[in-house]
Structure formats: structure tokens, C-alpha cells
Amino acid sequence: MFKVKSCFFLIMTLMATQMWSQSISGTVRDEKNAPLPGVIISVNALGKGVPADVNGKYNLVLPVGTHKVTFSYVGYTTYETTVTLMAGQNLPLDAKMISDEVTLGNLEIVGYGVERNKPNTGSVAKINGKDVTAVRTPSFEAALQGQAAGLQISQGSGMAGAGSIVRVRGVSSISAGGDPLYIVDGIPITNDYFLRGNSGAMNNNPLATINPQDIESVEVRKDAAAAGEYGSRAANGVIIITTKKARQKGWKFDFNVNTGLATPASLPNMLNTEQYLHIRQEAWENDGGTGYVWLPNLTSATDDAATREAAYKKAMGTNTDWVKQTVGTGTKYGAQFGARYGGEKHKVYFSLGYDNNESFMIGNAYKRLSVRVNPEFNISKKLRVDLSLSGTRGTNQRVDAAWSGGLGDAMSNALPYYPVTYQDYNYDAAGNVLNKPGDYFYWKDEFGGTKNPVAMRNLRRWANVESRLINTARMIYTPMKNLYVIATGGMDYMYIGENKLNPAALDQTNSLGSYNSDQRIVRNYSYNVTAEYSKEIVEHLKANILVGHELQTSSSTGYGDYIGNLGQDIQNLSDVNTNATNRVRKAYNNEQFTFIGVFAKGSLNYKGKYFMDASFRRDGSSRFGANNKFGNFPSVSAAWIASEERFLKDNKTISFLKIRGSWGITGNSSIPANAQYSLYSAVNNGVYYNQQPIIFPTQRGNSNLKWETTSNASFAIETGLWNDRVSFTIEGYRKFSKDVLMNVSLPASTGFSSFWDNVAQVKNQGIELSTTINWLKNRKLAWKTNANFSYNYNELVSIGNYTPDAVSGGTNDSRVIVGKPIGSFYLVEFSHIDPNNGKPVYIDLNGKETYDYDNSIRKFVGSGLPKMYGGFTNSWSWKNFTLSALCTYSLGSKIFDSSAKRQLGVVTSWNMRTDILDRWQQPGDQSTYGKLTLDETNYGLPAGFPWWNTSLFIYNADFLRLRNLSLDYQFNQDQIKFLKLSSLNVGVYVTNVFTITNFPGLDPEIVRDFENAQDRNLSPNVTYLTPMQERSYNLRLSANF
């Protein structure tokens, strides 16, 4: 206790002695030397800023060091200067603002409007590009984890290019897409995870093609005030990505290289041969069997005892660790070259990047080659044109995973007594050689599939190629002072081609091999035009009004090819004649949608301390019924900077205090393009009964489909204490969604499987807290903490007259349960193993114990949504070294280990985990798992149904993870002078260092592959043979010159 007190005293002493007494202060004037109130004086790197008071005076407290200070104000050219503050220094810094009536050069556009006119009333979390690249992740969005309150990110797995689930303030949608809207340089981009379905147990990740090195910043807009301008599509938040641009005069170059190793963050504990055979033998004997147990793919239960014994003993001679056969160490390396030029009129940013990201899955890699050119043309004093041009080619070297094979096989049907290859000659009954040493050993899984993950990986050729162009052009025209007309047009072209060759050697039924190809093209065009005008209506009251309209149209087409009988000599994809005469091509329907909107937004700013915004959108979507295509989306918000009031102006404790609130309606329309239509088809694979044509209904439409809407209220207090040494924001929100779109699972007797309807109501409410604490900062030593905490309560309020089974998360046993969160698990409740007989005991709906497993007693047994999540980063700087540690955490959710029901249940043709050793063996045993059996009916399961779907496999998913640990060294100028570099940084960093959790499976953060958006919404925190997360060890070097 004494030590704790001592430490606290020491810290407080240090804080007191190092308290920021240094600052900059001065007066801001206009060209006529008149004081200019309302100018924002800020240091963007610190996220700090103050407005000039009514006399143009300001005082901004800053830490010791060098800072880039920005003075910005509507109608004036942004002024930037660099200052260096010594400890305790108060540096006078006056500024003269020049009217930018004719200067557009420094105007920033974020969202629809001019950056400096952005609302002060909304909830926006901004993450710098540097923080995005600080963590090595399969795709950039995963690096945002733990970096902003209200932003919940679950990384899927460690597979190369794997995506994440991103949720902003909970999930409001059930069947419609629950992901946020992504905007890149002003245009909404395609963000469809299911373009190629769930091929190979991995969804396409459309964000993997975005080069994180090109990102200048990421804004997360959370509430109605911030996201409201995207109204109709913002129900699940908006993420705005701004790419890098040139800002300075002359040339500047940067060069970044990195390399690293990828290893699995955890490994499954599968049984070895001796253990598996022992377990199986015990089950056999428990069931009354005598002699040696029969073994899958070697013998059957009806074989005589001698045959079974021989097979058993032979099996004991092989012990293959299939996990090691599929998992290893991957290498990573990447390089990025950037060049920036700023001339008198024109600027350009150029980058070229290459990244080779091997995962720990042997044979799996994602390679990305990207180029970006962002030129800016100041054509005249009134006209500027910006281009943002990017091209990326991503190649995903695929391997099977999860249910599709690979590591998934190693964790299931690959029994340890199966060899990888034959060690001896194998003969048939007549003495003919069937296999020779070195030939792959193949087996059949329970579904009849031919298996051997090593053979599959080595022989199959499988690549997914993605080409993407995200190009925008923006014209900024200022015909008169303070009036900006901005027209932005964009094209997002995405091509995904998956090609798979099953060569003859792999094809067990067709000795000539086969080729499959799936090609998808999405063309997404959009433009928006806005006009924005700012004016000081009366003294100190500034008004800003923006009006605009927007159009987005998207089409998705493609085709699939199949070519059989390739021939023995076809070994590589390049050998395949893709125009072969026996090619069977299936064209995919063109899925089209169009979105249009008109919007207006007004802002008032009184004395730089009272703010009010109001916006209104009217949006239309082709996805809805004829009478409901349009929806209205208003928002209002206000903010008050109380610290500018006299009663707080000189307060020594509270250096900044802002109160803001907002309300608005946002919407969601992410549903299939044609869900509204009742459709017929005349196509039936060319087969028509009685050789007569047919026509038949294929879809039951709903012409009344309309927007899913969310009423979004938010209230926040932002504060800075002790000259902003400590700052925090506390925010509360309540989102109530109605007309939530459900793809209702229809009773089979209706003749259709599903039907889209606006049915449900969903509530999200929560509290967010973000804080920055500068514990210590002086010339040699600094310690800073950024932390955020989010609490979200999610409740499904209503699903009309439907039952929980009306909407399901595929095979994940997640359902819609009123009064519970979206993403709730609906299973038979497991109670315990009866110590008397080893039988599992369940709890029925009346709370009574029973041996009978019955689907009618399924109930809510947990939710996959976390109640609390967040992250904290500590950075320590000493001289030129910076040590940084990012921790993330998640509390209050459950995880459903869906594969454990086979790995830790009935003994079948699946391998099991060593946890099964804690099984019942004799009366009186208190065990986690039951009496071993080969007969599922002993567990109360239906015959032939060994899928033990019980709450036994629902686990606490709480975790605390050291997500990233990095150590960087920044060279001094004199150390690198001879290299003619302006800066040089080297660093080492480790991602996913360790995880503290009680989850007994691979990783509590794993998210499995999904079948569709509904599955993605309903089934967070489900794992089914899903690959683990990656732990990577990395080295980076960055230089500027």
C-alpha cells in the first residue's frame, strides 16, 4: 500500500512540476488589422484547438516541443506556422489572416463540404494514417481496432487478406448490411463481402485492396450530426477515408520498407494417434463393443475382430500432426515510395507500393501492388480541380480453410493415423499396385468428400485476383467570396476473378482434372454537387448553408466457367485453355441499383462558442417498392463551448468544456437489388418436364419495402483539464431503429423460403468515454496514454408476429430473440454431466433437468455482442526512442465454439481436442465431458445427428490483448545528414503479442466465414474450424528526403 501511495505521489509531483505552463498566445487580425474573432487556432497532431475570442485574442496551452500551428477561418486562407516551445515558455504569436477570396490552394474537402466549415456539433473520431500503419493487419480496417470509442472491430482471422466486422455504436440491422458506409475521397465505395459467396470458407474482403500507406486519415462519424449528411445510408455509421495529398512547396519524397514473420497466435490441441485410438476404444467399449474398435476409412463396425485388430495396430504406426502440416511461418515484406510536389499552382502526390503478406497458413499469401496519383490543379483563382486516381491489383493465393479444408481438415476429419503419403506399396486383393510410396493418401470425410489437406494445397492451383480502380475528380469553383460550388464524380471499378484448377492427380473421380472460374465485375459510379455559402449575418453570427444532390448507380455482373476433362498434363492455371470447346459458362444476372438524394444543411456559429446545425435529406433508392422509394432524413444538433464563457475563462482546472447534442434520422437500404419484385423464370437448366416449356415463380416480392430508419440521439461533454493535460469526452447515445428489414424465413408450406419485409425494431444505447492523459513530457522523457471505453446495450425490441427461427444466422444457431441482443445464440441448455452415469443433462424450458435433447427446448443461451470494448495506448518516449503499446479489450460477450460440438462430443470420424480427456469414466466422476460413446443417441441426440448443439460450447469471450507493441528510433538530423535525409525512423513491432482470456478455444476474437449479410449481423463471435489470429514480428524503416 505504501508503494502505491508513493508511486501516486511521485506521479503527481511529476505532473505538477511538468504541468504545461508553456503556451502560445496572441491576437489574430484581418488584413485591415481588425481583430478577428472565431479563428480556430489548432495543433492538429495533438487534436487541440481554441477559437479566438471576440477581441481576436487566444491562448493555447501546448506541451514542450515543436508544433505545427494552424489558424483557420471561413473565408480566409489557412495560415500555418511551426513553433518550438521550451518548458514554461509563453510564446507570443500573432497572426494576420488573408482573405481567400481568390485562393483555393489550401482548401480541404471532407465529406460534402469545406473542411473548415465542418460541424462542431457532431461525434467524429479521427484516426491518423500513421496509426493505421502502426499495426500489421491483413487489411487496414483491422488496424483501427481499439483506437476510437464506439468503433467495434473484430478481426476475422489471420488468413491473408481476411476482413473484419466493423460496427459503429452497435448493430441496428438484421438482414440488411450492418456495415458502415465507406467514403473514399468523397465517393461511396463498393463494400460487398459476398460477391463470390463463401468460396473456400472465406468471404471476399473489398477493403483489402486499399493501401494503408496511402491513407492520410480516417474519420468515423457516429451520431446524427456527423453522419447525418449521409442520412439515408448512415444508420450503421460512416467511415470517411481521405488519401494523402501534397501540401508543401517543392519536392518531398518518402520511402517505407517493412518485413516480418507471421506465426499463429495460438494452436489447436488435437489428439495424437495414441490418444485418439485410446478415446475411440474407450467409446467402443462403453457402447458394449468387444475387441478392437473399428476405425474410419480403415475398417467398419461390421468387420470381424481380426480385421479390426490388424487395422488398429497398423494405425498405431502413424502419427501425423496435421496442424503442423498446414500451419507454419509466413514471411512479409512491403515497400512504398511516395513523392509529393507542390508548385505555384499545381500539386501532386504519387505513390507506388508493393506488399507481400504471407499468412501462417502454408501456401497462403496476399500480394498487393498499388499506385496512386493525387494531382491538384489550381486552374485559376476561382477554379481548382483535384483528382484522386488509384489502381490496385491484389492477388490472394488461396488455400482451403475451415469447413472447406486445409487447417479445417486438420482440426476435424484428418485423423492422426492417416499418413500424408504412402510409405509402402499398397496392393488390391488381386495383388495389383494401387499406390506406391510417396503417393498421397486420400480419405473420405463423412460427407463423401475426398480429403488430404497437404495434397489439396500442393496440387491445387487457386488464386483470387482483384483489380480495383477508385478514381474521383473534384471541381471546386468559387464564383464569389465565400461561395463554393463543389462537384465530385467518382468511379469505383472492382474486378474479382477466382480461378481454381483441380489437376488430374487430385481428381479422384475424373482422372483428367477440372477448372473453375468465377469472374465478377462491379461498376459503381457516383457524383455529388454541392453549393456552400458562408456569411456573417450579424456581428459575431456566422451562417453557413450547403445544398446539394447526389447520384450513385452500381451494376454487378459476371460469369462462371467450368471446364472438365482437362488432361493429365495440365498442372498450372496458365496451362488451361480457357476457351476450350467443352467450357460451360454461366452468366450471372446484372444486379443494379441506383441511389439519388437531395440535401441541405445549415450551420450557425455565434461568437465561436455557440453552434447549431440542421440538415435534411430526401433520398431515393431503386431497391424499394414503387410507393416507398423516397425517404426523409432530418437532423439537428447544437454545441456550446462553455469554456469560452466568462465564468470559466480563467478557470485553472477546466481549460476546455464543450457540450453538444444531436438528433436525427438515418437509414439503411443495403438489401438485394430486386427484393421488391415478385419474379418468374423460364430457365430450368434446360430441363423441362414432358419436354414442354415451363415458367415458374422464383421470388415472392414485397412492393411495400421501404427504408429501415434509425432515430439517433446523442449527447456529449468534451473537456480539458489542467491546461488540457488531461482531456476526455464522455458521450451517451440512443438509437432506435424501426422498419428494420428482415429476410423472413417463410414457412416451407408457403412455397418460398424467404421474403423481405420491414418488421423489426432494434434499440442501441450506450456510453463512450475517451481520454488522453499526458502523464509526463519533457525534452527527454514523455508518457502519454490514450484510452477509450465503449458500452453498448443492444436489444431486439420486436419482430412482429414471428418466432426466433424467422431469421437465422445460417448454421450458426443464432436467432432473433425479442428482448435479447441481435446475435443471440439459441441452443439447448446444457446443465452438467450426470456423475452417476456420465450422461449429459439438459435444462428444459421449465427449468427442469432432462436427459432428452430436443430442439423444442432451445432457448437464449448467450449473446455474441460485447457489452464493453475499447482500447488504450501508452506511449513512452525517451530521447529518440518511442515505445508504444496498444491494448484492446472486449467484455460481456459470449463465443460459440461451433466446432467443439464435434471435437468434444460424440466420438466420430473427427479428431478431438485434448480437452476431451476430462471425460466421465466411472460413477462419481465430476467431469466436463460425458461418457465417451460412438452412438449419439446416448447423448439424447437423434440417430445420425452427432452435432451436439448445446450451451456447453458457449464460452465467456472476455479478453484483454496486447494488440501491438512497437519500439521506434528516430534519428537526429546530424546522424543522417550524410544521407541527405530529412528524417529516418527504424522500428520493430509485434502484433498480437498476447491475449488474456478464459476462452479454451483458439481465440476469443475469431469471426467465422459467413453466408450473407444477415449471417454477418447475427453471428458475431462464432467459430467453426476458423483459423486463428496471426502474431507477427515486424521491422520497419521509413525515410523522408
Added chain:
Amino acid sequence: MKKYILISISILTIGLVSCDKMLNYQPDGAILAEDALKTPDDAQRLLNSCYDVMANVFDGSYQNLAELLSNNLATPTGLDFQAVYNKETNFFTPTTNGVYSDFYYSIYRCNSLLENFDLIEGLSESERTRMEAEARFIRAYCHWHVVKLWAQPWGYTPNNTHLGIVIRDKASNAPLHRNTVAEVYSFILSELAWAADNLPESNGNYANANAAKGALAMIHFQMGNYSQAIQYCDDVINPSQFADTLLDRFPADVVNMVALPNPETVFGIVSNNADVRTDDLIGNYNASGVLPPNLTLWNDATYSSSNELENPFFQFINVTGTDKRLSWIGTNGSRKTLNRFLDKVVFNVPLIYQTELILIRAEAIAYAQPGRLNEAIADINKVRTRAYSQDNSISTSSSVDEVKISARREYRIETIGEGKWLDQFRRLATEGVVNNIRYSPWDCPGMAIQFPNNETTGAGFQLNPEGGCN
């Protein structure tokens, strides 16, 4: 100032012209429902699609489930088949869910046609009547087959007030509760009666008046309405259609892969080499490489019941070596296989045919019109004469009970693999003639297949109890 504002407004209005039109698409690769049914040809196509789905169900999919629930087959291969065989289906059993859904797909299509005749221009009254009658026939026939497997049978409760299935007489997506078995049968009978009155006498491969009457005969027979069954049989039975020498109900030209006609067929599913509708018969009764067939005949000499109808099929048929139908039985290891579909690919599947109607009438006569017993005996002997290599006719002075026994015996053998025996076993069970199906009572809960999970998405739907057949 005004000028600039005007310029801005002008720019803003670009692209806003014809907004509404931009929000309408003609879906690619599909036909809007309002455009689908306009001509008589469209209606005929939709009607053909009702048969199309029905043909998929009766390619063996339905028949296999019914046989697995009966005492004809041995333990099958495959988890779903085992679930049916063990009378432990649950609402996740894909195979049973698929068959159930297919029946209702066909019903939905029929309802879509029945509700949209008014959209069709140029449809003559006679054509409309024919199509309506065919659609109502299919709809009723499908309902009947669903209620037989997904509910306890007619006679399970005294007034048949036990739960049956959902009656779907409208194309609607409303979740509905189950009707009673009495209500379902009432609906089926009235629909078929209307169809019988309005179907043409001849209608190619499609349903005709005799198809509806044949179905009515079979349903009344199952309900124990023997007089009505006789009446409808009398209407349909045509001695000239009885195939005296054709023992094979599924004749096929194996070499040329062509289905051969079966003159006995009143109504059935047709196949051709471009459109094979026999997959689940040939795929499950024939061996695949070294693997035995998924479905084999129950052959268990240790199981012996005092009532031969309860005995395993192989023990039941293997009484005399003179039965030519023994050639339908093969051997695969220790298993006895059904060879009726061996080496065949393309053949037709008769669903209503003369032999069955003859045997039904014979037994019904023994119940309801003993004065016609000689006729029944003659009919049974027609079947026996064809079936046995030596004279194995029953006596012309056979008693009522002997006629019943003989008719039932021939029925079970003649229909092996066709999914029909279960109906008769259950009928006899409600009369107390038989009891156990294999090792469990005929009316144990699991004998009613569980409904698909999605049937419960509407509140209040009552599932079948599961299990209880150990």
C-alpha cells in the same frame, strides 16, 4: 450575387431530371410477375411447372421416405435416411425438409395459376376449366402425400381431429397453423371430386379424369371408405389395360436409354433421356462401385411376427420360390437389394395404375361388397398368374378373410419400392390388424416426420412430437 446563385442552382439541378425513372429497373435474367402470365401459353407453362416439381418429388424422393418408415427396408446408409428409418427426424433433417418443400412448391405454383386466370387474355373457357382441374388435382394430390408422412394417419383419432398439415389453397406467404387431418382430407376429397368432374377423359401425359378418380379410390380406400373406393375403382379399372405379361412396372430400353410405355398407367411421371426423373430411385437402390446401395431390403430371419404383414420384406416374400418377383431381389454381401431399377436410367414412374386399383378393389370388396367376392378373387388371380411361374391362384371359394390376406400380400410385393405399403400398413393398424412397424408401434410419435424448422417462423405452429419410437 443573384447571378452566382442562379449558376449554383443550375449546377445543382443537373442530373435531377427524371429521378423517378432512374430508380426503376427491369431485373436482369428474370420476368416480373406482372409480365409472366399474359397468354394461354404462359398459363400452360406454369401448369407444366407444377408437374415439373411433382416429378422431382416422385423421382424416388417421396417413395424412399415412405419405404423407410415402413417395414420393407433395412438400415440405410446416410444420416438423413437413418433419421427417417429410426423415426427420429428433426426439423433440421435436410432430406425430409426438401421433400416437404417441393410438395408445397408445386402447390404454390398451382395456386398462382388458379388465382391469375383473369390476367390471361384469349384463354377459352374450356381451356381454363382443364387447367383449373389439373391444378386442383395436383394441389390435392400433393396435400395428400404430405399429410400421409407429416401427420399421424387417418384413423389415428376417432374423428381425425388430430393435427394434420397446413392447407394451402391460396398463394400467400402468411404463416398458417396446421389443420386437422379431417379438414385436410375433406379439402383433398372435394378438390379431387371437382377435378374428376372437369378433367378431360384424355390428356396425354398429364392428369385426366381417371387420374382424379383413381386418386379418389386410393384415398377412400385408405380412409376405410370401401364402398366409395370400389365405386371409383370401377370407374377407372379397365381390364384391357391390365398388362398380363408385363411384370416390370418400370419398363425401359436400357440400351437406348428410353422409357418404354406401361399400359397400366393411369397417371404417372414421365422421363426421357433429356429429362430423367428417376434419380432418387436409381441412386439409392443401386450399388455405387464397391459401396452397397443406400437402400436395401429388410432381411432379418430373427424377427418373426405372428402376423406375416409385420415381417421383414425378404422373409415375407421368400415363402415360395415360384414367385417371379423374386427376380427383383438381388444380393450385395449380406444385404438383399431391390433390383427393380437395376441398370436403368430412363423410365417412367406410374403413380396410379391398374394393378394397384385392382388389388384395392379386391380388398375393398371383401370389406364392403362380399357379393362381388368372385370378381375380387379373379382380380387377385390375374395378378398372381402374372407373378408366379406356377399356378398359385387362390381358391375361387376363398373366404372374405382369405381375399383380404391375398390382396394385401400381393399389394405389398407388387408395390415394393414405390412407397405405397406404408399407407396400407397404417390403415390396417387403425383397424387392429397389425401393430408394430419393425420394433416400434405403428403410431409412435416419430412415425410422423418432423416439419422443417422454418414452418415454425410464424407464432403458434405446432410441431410433431419427436422420437418415442424406441
